[in-house]
Structure formats: structure tokens, C-alpha cells
Amino acid sequence: MVAFHDPSGARHGLPTWPWGAAPAHLLTRGQLRLQGLRPGGQAPAGQVRWRSRKAAHAGWVREALLYDVRLAKPRRTPSAAQLQALARALAARRHCPRCRTDRGYVLPSRLGVCLDCADPAELAALH
Structure with a gap:
């Protein structure tokens, strides 16, 4: 163009x-x-x-x-400590505070809990 x-x-x-x-x-x-x-x-x-x-x-x-x-x-290579910190941060995003399990997916920030623990009304508001 x-x-x-x-x-x-x-x-x-x-x-x-x-x-x-x-x-x-x-x-x-x-x-x-x-x-x-x-x-x-x-x-x-x-x-x-x-x-x-x-x-x-x-x-x-x-x-x-x-x-x-x-x-x-x-590109810089991250240190072992940086990789560990990143792994912990990512795991925290998958951990449901209500049922205390690692759900294997990042929890919706709007809910703050996994989809199984969320109220049906909260789930409906997401869609």
C-alpha cells in the first residue's frame, strides 16, 4: 500500500x-x-x-x-531461582482457595475460585 x-x-x-x-x-x-x-x-x-x-x-x-x-x-537465560518463582506464581493462579486443589487451569479472576466452586449466578454473569 x-x-x-x-x-x-x-x-x-x-x-x-x-x-x-x-x-x-x-x-x-x-x-x-x-x-x-x-x-x-x-x-x-x-x-x-x-x-x-x-x-x-x-x-x-x-x-x-x-x-x-x-x-x-x-535473549537472557533466566536463573533457576527465577524459573522457580515463575512456576510458583503460575501454580498460585491455578489453585482454588475454596476447595484447595490445583485445578489445572488458570482460575477466572472475576470469580476468584474454580468453576466447580463458583455460584451458578456468578457463572451466568461470565457469559
Whole structure:
């Protein structure tokens, strides 16, 4: 789309390309993550813009920031203590305070209890 083709950044403040037209060395955070990298403190080098086709956002202009893969750094490896803390936090979100069991799914925050312990009226309010 011509409206989003602005490699100089004169119109959009950052060099901008339409979906799929950015230079190969510029990647989104998600693309960097898939390669085991992170931006590493660098400022965005550009952006990709497109019009959304999803019903909830139809017609909206969406954007993704781009980072230079040549300046990216390796992702940090979490320590054993960090992994343990994360596991405890995730387990706490699955633990029902009423029946005191790990339900195997994250409890709805609106209810604060598992689906088996929730009042039928509360369940109906969720839908």
C-alpha cells in the first residue's frame, strides 16, 4: 500500500513499510524472539503498518516496530531461582482457595475460585 511506503520516515516519523515489504535485516520483537534474540536497548529502526482485517479492528491501522537484527543481543537465560518463582506464581493462579486443589487451569479472576466452586449466578454473569 502506497500510504505506508515511507522509507525516509518523513510522513510517519519512523521509516515505514507496508506489510511484508520491510528490509530483511529489520525484524519485529516476535521475529527476534524466534531467533533467540532481543532488541537489547536499541531504538526502533522502523515500522510496518497495515490495515486490520479482523472484525473487531476492521479498518484500523495497525503497526509493528522493527529492530535491526545486526544490533540485537541474545535473549537472557533466566536463573533457576527465577524459573522457580515463575512456576510458583503460575501454580498460585491455578489453585482454588475454596476447595484447595490445583485445578489445572488458570482460575477466572472475576470469580476468584474454580468453576466447580463458583455460584451458578456468578457463572451466568461470565457469559
